[in-house]
Amino acid sequence: MDEEDIFRKLGFGLKFNVKRFEEDARRVHLVSSKPSIPVSEPCDDLTFFQKPKNNSVRKRKIPSADDDVCGKIAKTDDQMKTSRKQHRIFVEGTDVPGIVSTFKQLQSTHSINETCIEAITEKMGFKTLTPIQMQAIPALLHGREVLACAPTGSGKTLAFLLPVINHVLNRLRIRKKGTNRGFLALVLSPTRELAKQTLQECNQLTRRFVGGKPAEELLNVKLLDRSQIERFTKVGKKHSKKMDILISTPNSIVYLLEHDPPLISLEGVERLVVDESDKLFEEGKEGKSFREQLGKVYASCNNPSVRRAMFSATFAHDVQQWCLLNMDNVLQITIGGKNTAVRSVEQEMRFVGNENGKLLALQQLIQQGFSPPILIFVQSKDRAKQLFAELIYDGKNIDAIHADRTAAQREEAVKRFRKGETWILICTELMGRGIDFKGVNLVINYDFPSSAVSYIHRVGRTGRAGRRGRAVTFFTDEDRPMLRSIANVIKEAGCEIPEYMLKLKKPSRKEQRALACHQVRRENIRSTPADILNKKRFQNQPKAAA
Numbered sequence: 210m211d212e213e214d215i216f217r218k219l220g221f222g223l224k225f226n227v228k229r230f231e232e233d234a235r236r237v238h239l240v241s242s243k244p245s246i247p248v249s250e251p252c253d254d255l256t257f258f259q260k261p262k263n264n265s266v267r268k269r270k271i272p273s274a275d276d277d278v279c280g281k282i283a284k285t286d287d288q289m290k291t292s293r294k295q296h297r298i299f300v301e302g303t304d305v306p307g308i309v310s311t312f313k314q315l316q317s318t319h320s321i322n323e324t325c326i327e328a329i330t331e332k333m334g335f336k337t338l339t340p341i342q343m344q345a346i347p348a349l350l351h352g353r354e355v356l357a358c359a360p361t362g363s364g365k366t367l368a369f370l371l372p373v374i375n376h377v378l379n380r381l382r383i384r385k386k387g388t389n390r391g392f393l394a395l396v397l398s399p400t401r402e403l404a405k406q407t408l409q410e411c412n413q414l415t416r417r418f419v420g421g422k423p424a425e426e427l428l429n430v431k432l433l434d435r436s437q438i439e440r441f442t443k444v445g446k447k448h449s450k451k452m453d454i455l456i457s458t459p460n461s462i463v464y465l466l467e468h469d470p471p472l473i474s475l476e477g478v479e480r481l482v483v484d485e486s487d488k489l490f491e492e493g494k495e496g497k498s499f500r501e502q503l504g505k506v507y508a509s510c511n512n513p514s515v516r517r518a519m520f521s522a523t524f525a526h527d528v529q530q531w532c533l534l535n536m537d538n539v540l541q542i543t544i545g546g547k548n549t550a551v552r553s554v555e556q557e558m559r560f561v562g563n564e565n566g567k568l569l570a571l572q573q574l575i576q577q578g579f580s581p582p583i584l585i586f587v588q589s590k591d592r593a594k595q596l597f598a599e600l601i602y603d604g605k606n607i608d609a610i611h612a613d614r615t616a617a618q619r620e621e622a623v624k625r626f627r628k629g630e631t632w633i634l635i636c637t638e639l640m641g642r643g644i645d646f647k648g649v650n651l652v653i654n655y656d657f658p659s660s661a662v663s664y665i666h667r668v669g670r671t672g673r674a675g676r677r678g679r680a681v682t683f684f685t686d687e688d689r690p691m692l693r694s695i696a697n698v699i700k701e702a703g704c705e706i707p708e709y710m711l712k713l714k715k716p717s718r719k720e721q722r723a724l725a726c727h728q729v730r731r732e733n734i735r736s737t738p739a740d741i742l743n744k745k746r747f748q749n750q751p752k753a754a755a
């Protein structure tokens with residue numbers, strides 16, 4: 210162990226005053242020794258990792274706060290402020306990079322790979338950037354650490370994937386052939402379904418097609434699924450050698466990290482993205498919580514160059530505090546109001562009396578005008594099974610997705626719903642976050658959500674990417690304690706809500722926490738007392754829903 214190693218070990222976790230000790234900090238490669246990146250002095254991504262031989266590093270133009278807004282040059286801070294205000298972009302932090310509003314501009318100022326831009330503008334058909342993309346993409350391309358909060362369905366995935374892909378491509382360009390040392394970026398998602406969806410979007414951005422056939426893959430992107438875990442178990446750390454980007458749930462990666470000896474190393478990770486960050490900060494009810502798992506991942510991503518980004522549709526004070534304490538010169542980007550539901554969703558609450566009333570109300574809703582696809586949220590896997598048994602009896606094209614189904618069954622259910630083969634998908638909180646089903650027309654909260662945050666994510670499955678949607682939330686007397694806070698969210702989104710709901714007693718923080726942890730006890734979902742009949746119906750389920 211040399212002098213530098215000892216210094217690094219003793220100094221681990223300490224914050225450096227970079228200005229005063231910049232030389233020392235850089236010499237021992239401490240995390241906080243990264244040079245802060247003034248916008249006025251463009252910093253090429255590459256310079257972080259490979260010291261230039263001389264000072265003639267190619268400087269590309271990086272948009273500053275004075276740069277383009279909506280295709281024109283905005284010369285003054287005032288114009289930039291006006292543009293941010295117009296798009297409801299709020300930023301906290303120093304040296305804030307300017308916003309970029311067209312993909313063409315992004316390509317010219319940041320030399321984004323052509324295949325990616327082609328995929329976005331031609332394959333995906335996107336014309337302009339969404340507000341979160343306008344601010345977060347330039348910020349991440351500058352190598353800034355970011356805490357981003359933007360509404361559901363506002364394009365956060367592309368906002369973090371594009372800079373990650375760009376960074377990895379740049380790094381691979383300077384890496385010598387045959388020196389593949391493993392993945393450079395790690396994306397964490399709370400569920401397998403969301404991780405898979407992120408993989409698909411990443412593949413769309415990095416695959417070039419010629420005549421409808423895949424012609425080239427810019428990067429090797431992998432999902433840490435069961436087969437990959439098996440490979441790691443057999444081959445060990447070297448299995449990651451050919452990977453460039455890894456997407457995983459915290460559970461899967463921690464499984465490999467905690468193996469004795471560890472089966473994976475995160476030392477090479479230079480970009481870490483935590484999607485649905487507030488979810489991953491939640492304390493678990495049992496077993497190892499997401500929070501503990503995340504802690505393990507952070508500690509293992511110990512590359513001095515690592516840059517972290519947190520994205521979510523909902524804001525959590527805990528996450529903000531963590532970021533302010535642990536991230537380097539963090540930039541906080543918020544689009545619109547914090548913790549609000551999207552205005553593109555017409556929202557209503559419906560009193561249904563009791564459990565039987567819910568089934569009646571649901572049937573009524575469906576009879577009034579059946580416009581699939583529809584998502585129905587219930588509070589537990591048992592209730593998902595019960596409701597499925599009730600509705601399949603009505604002969605509707607229906608499926609259910611919950612934790613008791615195998616990974617393959619869950620995948621199949623998602624695939625069928627995406628293709629339009631299933632009209633109604635019953636799901637638990639598992640599908641509440643992040644999942645992007647195109648054109649869901651209606652979200653029904655059959656069971657009242659346990660928090661305003663859960664409500665915002667659930668109704669955000671509709672009304673995405675500028676489309677309109679509708680959400681109906683059933684409630685009974687048991688749901689009164691949470692009524693007020695969700696009524697407030699609905700009002701904030703510009704929908705009508707009975708005045709009395711807003712005047713109900715506010716539950717204390719303790720009560721709110723208890724409500725979020727303990728589900729409301731509800732009677733079973735059953736239209737007839739004939740249990741035997743129900744059992745028969747379960748046996749007769751279609752294959753995909755068995």
Ligand SMILES: Nc1ncnc2c1ncn2[C@@H]1O[C@H](COP(=O)(O)OP(=O)(O)OP(=O)(O)O)[C@@H](O)[C@H]1O
Binds near residue numbers: 339367645
């Ligand atoms: N610039 C854009 N123009 C048009 N559509 C876009 C653009 N960027 C992304 N989208 C589309 O918007 C939809 C929602 O994007 P995405 O899933 O990234 O949302 P999100 O903000 O992550 O939502 P959530 O908080 O629910 O996870 C997707 O179908 C995506 O293809």
